[in-house]
Amino acid sequence: MKYTPDHEWLRVETDGTVTIGITHHAQDALGDLVFVELPEIGKHFAKEEPACVIESVKAAGDVKMPVAGTILAVNEALVDAPEKVNEDAEGEGWFIRVKPDDIADVDGLMDEAAYKALLNE
Template sequence: MGQEKYTVEHEWLRIEDDGLVTVGITAYAQDHLGDLVFVQLPEVGADIAKGEEAAVIESVKAASEINMPVAGTVVEINETLADEPGKVNEDPLGAGWFFKMKVDDTAELNSLMDKAAYDAMIKGLA
């Protein structure tokens, strides 16, 4: 398993051995959203700038956007989520991933939090 990074918006990024980056939401995020009922993923091949909307998720509580944590191109999406959005609740850091991307500038990943920093941030939110 590759190196993991986290955003203040509760997204996780895993830098895979092949250089691609897998993106999803954290256990904290899915727990606060409640049961997901719908996931709209980006199109494969989409070039998305940092901070732009990449996906939309709807739960029994609210709708939320997943913004692109770093600029890049979507190379694969988790098509299972179209029929089974609950995978995000069951396994947010595994089978519930959203998409894989090719990052434009890998140096941007250095600005994101590591697990220790993310854990400290969510502890402060409790």
């Protein structure tokens, strides 16, 4: 997995698509998620453009695109059960699957060691 300074994670799948969500650290800081707004399938986003809206008991925020790409799938389960993100942020709590414009952009993201260093862990 790769990470951003804004606490998104990205996993490259075997078919070259990428799955995107927020990190355990992010969901822990936000508290219980109560609302998730997902983008439309087929919509294109630039790198760092907000793609999803999330609201928790503490704050509202955006999930930004770690790489530019087109939305292929959204995790519809989060619409009715946003708490899935709190339960498994880096697994079943994923937000979107994307076809990246350039898979090489993934290389510019942080690996786990760099992300842990950012968090001072």
